[in-house]
Every structure is written in structure tokens, then in C-alpha cells.
Amino acid sequence: MVDKVSRNNWGKWGEDDQRGALNRIDVAATKRGIAAVKAGHSLPLAIPLSSKGPIAGMRANPQHFMTRDGGDYCAGLKEKGFGYADDVVILPTHGTTHIDALAHVWSDGKMWNGYSCNQVTSRGASKCSIESMGPIVTRGIFLDFAGPDGPCEFEDVAISVEQLQLAYERTELQAESGDALIVRTGWLQRWRNGQAKETLWAGLDPDCADWINEKGFALVAADNIAVEFGPSPLACNAAPMHVALMRNFGVVFMELLDLEALAISARHDFLLMVSPLPIVGGVGSPVNPIAVL
Template sequence: MCGDATIHHALGDKIAAEIASYQKVTESPFGPDDEIGMLNLLDDVASDELLRRVVGVPYDLSVDYFIGMPSWQAFGDPAFQIWMTHTPKGNVVDDVIGVGEAQNSLVGYSSDSISMYTHTGTHVDALNHFGYNHRIWNNFSQDEHLGSRYWTKGGADKHPPIISRGVLIDVAAFEGVDVLPPSHIITASLLERTLAHQGVDLRPGDIPMIRTGRMRLWPDSESYIVDEPGIDRDGAVFLAKKGAAMIGADNAAIEVRPSSNPDNFHDVHSYLLAEAGIPLLEIADLEALSADQVFEFAFIGAALKIRGATGSPIRPLALRLG
């Protein structure tokens, strides 16, 4: 308890979870214009010191994007698609560029387009993704800040590049299994015991990454997406009050599915985003970190600057510390 008290004293009232009210959006302790929540806890000096300790090659925590990949389609959102917009032979046949057969035969031009739900693959959830009663983090309202195309507040484009200490919480390994059972609840107690077993603590500004082992089922959509193990609200509160800047996991929803709260289908999402001001990182590949027992690392990642987006692909890297 002494450590928690010291953290709270050092940060004053900057950890939003300490001032949050149940199922109500929190007004940011960083001021009325804040759109990034606990990412404000990132520390440039601490990041510089962290990078000085980096050794070895990075671990890539992202997954590939491909047709047929597991994606969240339960609510009608589109699957990932990719298609060619130009092919070398097609250019010769169509001459859409208008340069003639000789140039089209000489220059082999290929290009493509993609279509996808912004919460596909390894991605972040921005603070405008979930809220309460038509309001999102920091009391931004639908009436004032939601246009025809996107929210003008709290989007993924507002996220800074992230360099911070990452902490692997390898719950599956602690429980002695390759993959946690379907709908297995990761409680605050289980998180705490896992961290103690690993000999690692959490500090304000950290990026905790929870391993359920679910990536062992990738890319089987039927096994990976359905009835996921994950944290419940109490587990989320534990991480939030430790001062997490962002929370990641190797499953698709961070939280246990179905929801452990019969009155809220995304109990943890709405708590972390709207009450605690903590962005999420989902579908991270944590298998190599687990195999090498890398519990502490330098986390580096940046969302795409898609204006107003509720989510964005991210390619996070983990670098071992010496």
C-alpha cells in the first residue's frame, strides 16, 4: 500500500481512475482540452533513459493483414479486403494512364487498395470509441463534437508516438497453460499474483500487455474471436489505478467475452476509455516475448493519424532491456 500511496502523492490527481465515477464520463485531470487521457503520463526523460538500455533486435508485436483474417464482424462491420487497382498487363489492355502500349509494356505498374474496419488486426482503440450517454472522455458530447463522418475530439490522430516501458503480464504461463480457457476471467488478484511471480511491478506511464495465449489460436476466426478470456472491470481498475498509459492484450477485446456485466456488453471498454481515459491495444502477438520470458521492455509504437478515427492500425515493437 505504501507504493500506491507514493505514486498517488507524486501524481496528485492525475490518474483519472482515482477520480472516476461509476458509468459516468470523467472530466480529464489534464484540462478541458485533453483528448489523449493517460497518454499524458508519458515522460520524455524516462523514455530517453529507457532507450539507452535497449539491447538486441526488436520483437514485432503485430499480425499480418490478409483476406480471411479474424476480425470483429459480430456487429456488422466489414472484413479486411485488398484488391489490385492497377496491374502490368491490365495497364496494357486498358491504357487508363493514356501513355500508349509501348510505355505500358515497358513500365510494370502495380497498385492496390484496401477496405477494413479500423479495429482490425493489431490496432489501438482511441478515447472516442466508447462513452456513456452520448458523451465520451472529458465530457465531449455527440451534439457538439460528432459530425457526419467522424468525431472531432478524441481520435486516433491525436495520439502521440509512444515510447514507454512495457510490461508483459503472462497470465497464461502463470496458470500453466498454453491458452486460457474460453471466457476465463482475469481478475485483479490474478494480475497481481502474476506480476509478483514474474518479479515485476507496474509504474505510472507503463504499457501493460496481458497474455492470454489466445494468439496460439490465430488465425482461426472461429476459435480466436469467440468467448475470449480477458480482464473484468476489477482487473481493469487495478491496472488503471497503477497509472497505465495504455493497456494491451493478445485477444481481440482486452476484456472477457461475453461481458461479466449483464447490463453492459462492453463493461471494460467503457470503463477504461470513458472513465479511466486509457486507450487500448488489441490483437498483439506476445508469443515471442513469452517464450523468451521478457517481462520488461521498451515499447515503441504509433497509430496512423486518421483524423477522428475511433481506432487505428499500429505496429508496436518491444525491445529487450539490458
């Protein structure tokens, strides 16, 4: 049975649910995303897979190694009708542009839908793991807080719920159940320019969690380390928005997106496509989200 606590969506999509607010993405949400396509131009939203990309301090970058290359043939390896190259990537699931599984966070020993954190072991998660998600195809709504006169244009600050509401109203769009909220804070671009570090990043204030859930969003994403502002303003909780929005409401997070080209496009709605790797027991997955304008 699912434990009931106040202010959550536990049990909303069934007591055995492991997909959370992604259940909001129904046929209507997908068709709404498809209808948002106007130019047919596609933009990748992932940062390059590199050993030098931005990451949170406790994580590791991807590592790329060659297991066969041209040097092997120069050293005497003989071609048998052809030569070839092969490689291996060591890829931390949260070490680049990624999506969090609902098993990623918990509080008071409970994760999404009341599942015990004991169901995440050294062998992975037996509940709410990344392979439960499936593909995500819906409408994205883009809000740019790092543009001219935006609160994050020049510095890394928390975005208040009032600022979130104002930016949303300026798009003149109406969010519907199953949409994805995409937020540009400018942190990634500042990091690339040497003007920001992994110890401080612009992001959404934790108070934005209720607003995002009430609008019916299935997913929230940003060009920073954690979507929410960091470090946390709360000494007792290092990731209060993850707890309130992911653990309690089942809304999925994507982090470290490259939103610069999307900002230049000046488009606020588009088709968003994301396909997490079906890592059995995984608590996250690298992704290359695609925006179709």
C-alpha cells in the same frame, strides 16, 4: 466545462484534454523504455493484414485489391520505359491489430473527459479522435497468462485482479507512471489452431480497471478482440472495462496483438513503440506495434 463524476480522471490533464492517460508518458517514461533495451532485437506485434484474420462479429476484415499488375501488361498494356504494380487497401480501423481512440466508447452520452457523444458524427470525431494521440514510446510490461499453469493456458476465461497482481509480482518489476501493460491470453493462438471463436475470448475481468489505473499505466493491450473478457458478464453493459478504464480513466486500449514471439523471448520489460495513423476524425487506427528487447 467538464462534468465531474465519481471515480474518474476527468480534468486531471486539463479540461480540454483529448489524450487521457497517454499524458503519463513523459520524458522519464520514454527514457525508461529505452533503458529496458538489452539485446537490441525488434519484434513486430501486429497480425498480418488479411481478409481472413480474426475480428469481432460486427466488424469487417481488410480487403486488398490490385489496380495495376502484371496481367495488364500480358493483356497488351505497353511499358513506357518501365512497368509497375499498384494497389488499394480497404482497411477498417478496428479490423486488424489496432489502437482505440478515446472517442471510441461512451456511456450516458459522455466519453473521455466529459465530452458529449454528439461530437462523434458521420464525419468523424471532433474531440478525442485518433490524430490527437501522437506517437507512443514507453516501457512495456508483459504478463503471460497462457504460459504453463496460467489461467488461460487451455481455455478462455476471465483473468481476475488477484491473478493479475500475482503475475505482476512474479516479474519483480515496479510499474511506473506511463508504462504500458501488455497481456497474453492465448486466445489468438487458439483461434489460429481452430480451438477458439470470436464469440468467446479470454481477457481481463472488468474489476482489473482500478488496478491498472492505480499502477499508472497509460495503455493496456492484449492478443484478443477487446482486452477485457468477452462476452461481458454484465447484461447491462457489453464493454464494462472499456467504460471504466478508457471512458472514465483515459487509459488507451490496443487489441489483436500477436504476442507469441514475445512470450518465447521470456522478457517482461522492453521498449514499446506505436505510431497511430493520424486519421482526421478517426476513432481508431491500425497499428504495427514494435517491441525492442
